[in-house]
Amino acid sequence: DGGITQSPKYLFRKEGQNVTLSCEQNLNHDAMYWYRQDPGQGLRLIYYSQIVNDFQKGDIAEGYSVSREKKESFPLTVTSAQKNPTAFYLCASRHRQGLNQPQHFGDGTRLSIL
């Protein structure tokens, strides 16, 4: 089945450690997105990428980095500079062709601090 796969489902980070969250899609979507969700809040955009080898900062990019070397993959690295990384991280993708195509989401990665 086509879809968006995020891994791992749960991740623990030690102080000063960088961790990378995986996002893979086989929907042939051009655009990919990373969001962060905190309890009782809406989703906030971290980074997005419209095409391979290009990405843009969202509203809360500080302490995060991304790469887009392949169309199918958009990994997110949570660096040690992110002082409050505990959150639910969601990856989404979308077709760029066609008017207002919706974003489709993976099932998320829950990151916690040890």
Next chain:
Amino acid sequence: DAKTTQPPSMDCAEGRAANLPCNHSTISGNEYVYWYRQIHSQGPQYIIHGLKNNETNEMASLIITEDRKSSTLILPHATLRDTAVYYCIVRGDNNRKLIWGLGTSLAVNP
């Protein structure tokens, strides 16, 4: 981007229609209305979207008022599995992001 306003919570009896309202009084002419839902600890699931005409798919119906300042998502026969947080979002194609509010927490009761 236009903002949306939704009631924080609603209840619905199993088997009855669930009607979830959304106000988007500042919506502009090229912005679509999208509905998603999120079941606890899962990613949001796309439900439906529309511009100005009413839309229907296998999951739900979307009714948009003529002035486009509000809309209603209708789940025709709610089941317990429809218990989730429902988000109403407006976005134009030239905008890069969806702005998420807090949504409506729908509880479907047996």
